Amino acid sequence: SIHCPVSLALKITSSMLGMECDEVNEDLNDAIGEIANMLGGSVKQVLSKGGLDVKLSIPTVISGEDYTVNSLSDTDCVVIPFKTDDDRFLVGLTLTKED
Secondary structure (H helix, E strand, O other), X not given: OEEOOHHHHHHHHXXXXXXXXXXXXXXXXXXXXXXHHHHHHHHHHHHHHXXXXXXXXXXXXXXXXXXXXXXXOOOOEEEXXXXXXXXXXXXXXXXXXXX
């Protein structure tokens, strides 16, 4: 998961599309979902090289200032903070072992 302020999501979307994006819309959701896919793919590649069979879930994009994410599983989530020149954001990773 990626947790970032709207201002950063707008910057990311504008950069990816090569045009100004100034509102939360489908383009923004698609761009942030694609970033999540790229991060997930990178994590999958690293873990697969270590011998793990990794499957990715389809990303879900949640917009808003005040939100709560509840998981039906009892797995832990590793949250890694990042900082750019102007913004801070979080990347969360939850791994579940299938039997």
